[in-house]
Amino acid sequence: MQRERISENVYWFQSEVYAQVTAGVVTGPQWAVVIDTMALPEETLEMRSFIEEDLNVPVRYIINTHHHADHTWGSCFFPGATIISHALCRQQMMERGQSALDAARKQNPVFKQVKIVPPHLVFDKGEISIRVGKKNLILFSTPGHSFDGISILIEEDRILFAGDAFLPLPYVVDGDIDMLSATIKQIGKMGLENIVQGHGDIILRGEIDEAVKENLSYLAAIRKAVKTAAKKKNPQDALALIDIESCGKSRVYLGGLAEELHRRNIRYLYRQILKEEENETLPEKEEG
Secondary structure: OEEEEEEOOEEEEEOOOOOOEEEEEEEOOOOEEEEOOOOOHHHHHHHHHHHHHHOOOOEEEEEOOOOOHHHHHHHHHOOOOEEEEEHHHHHHHHHHHHHHHHHHHHHOHHHHHOOOOOOOEEEOOOEEEEEEOOEEEEEEEOOOOEOOOEEEEEOOOOEEEEEOOOOOOOOOOEOOHHHHHHHHHHHHOOOOOEEEEOEOOOEEHHHHHHHHHHHHHHHHHHHHHHHHHHOOOOHHHHHHOOOOHHHOOOOOOHHHOHHHHHHHHHHHHHHHHHHHHHHHHOOOOOOO
């Protein structure tokens, strides 16, 4: 696992095992706030060891940026910590978390020690703040990758832990492409020093404008390409020709998973078009 000190009392972790997933910690003199956990128990436990033994503070709060397993399943390794999230994150974990964990355990015995711990403190409107030593953390909604997504701004440092709202390859299968585009535009206007992506490397101040432009261009490209393919005589053949490079991204992102995620984006958008067309052809119900 990679680890880096971003600024005073702010640290970043990146998995070397699964999809370059990231997490963070902000420390104060008496306790710490963890932002997301790692995908596999061994890396989450390594992160906890660093916080408790090297930084010498206990974890009081965990912030879940969204409900996906690779960001939340490590929460159980911080017993006693209060977990904070969007209200929809708690709902998704309550409804889908255990069945997803049961399926994962059949594939990989490492997850036998994992337990689903739904968030204790949630919000669904506006923003909430946490003061950690000299740092003010502002939590606010950033939907699009998923409907429950939130990001965390470290106000004094202008560092944004964006969760999966910002990725090397935008991913919309569990969310909404219009929402994600709006969120990325919002992030681009925040005057940030760093963006900590939910997966991948930290984006530095001088790289932010280009990263925002590239992600928005990718979303526009896949939307246009899928709409064009849907009109073809053999749309499935046309969809198969929409490669990641033609949409402005590289297949090497995210430890080589980018190509598969791109294909899922394409299939998802095509299903959305079919659903919209189906709704347009349904007869309106008569009143009375």
